[in-house]
Amino acid sequence: MVQVAAALLFTLAAGLGVTVILAMLKNNENAILSALLGEGAFPIDAAPQSGPLPQKITLRRSPARRDAPRPVRAVTRMQPALSRAA
Template sequence: MVQVAAALLFALAAGLGLMVILAMLKTNGDAILSALAGEGAFPANTAPQPPATVIKLRPSAPRRHISRAITARPQLSRAA
């Protein structure tokens, strides 16, 4: 009985996964098929171009390295 329920649950999960894959193909079929063909989602002439101007960020202040003293801790607990 448990094996039948597990088999039905597995079949339901497989069917749901197949439905998701088919829905993705239906909505984005052109982009997926062109990517599988090696063309990519964007044709070469309509691909996003980099911006013409580059904005430079101001440099941040240098960070100070703070060294902390490492305290020696006993290797054994106090109960030992």
């Protein structure tokens, strides 16, 4: 009886998995097939093109950030690992 229930659950899970895969193929058929063919999600003609940057931008820290106050740690007294009674 337990084996029959396990077989039915396995069949249900497999059917659900196939249904999800078919739904994904239906919604994104072009993107999935082009990715499988090695073209990627975008065909080469419609892909975003990148070019050289017009000028180099250097980043520097602002003075207000450099002068920000640092948190102060509270000084605590170290407790010995063993008590004096030991």
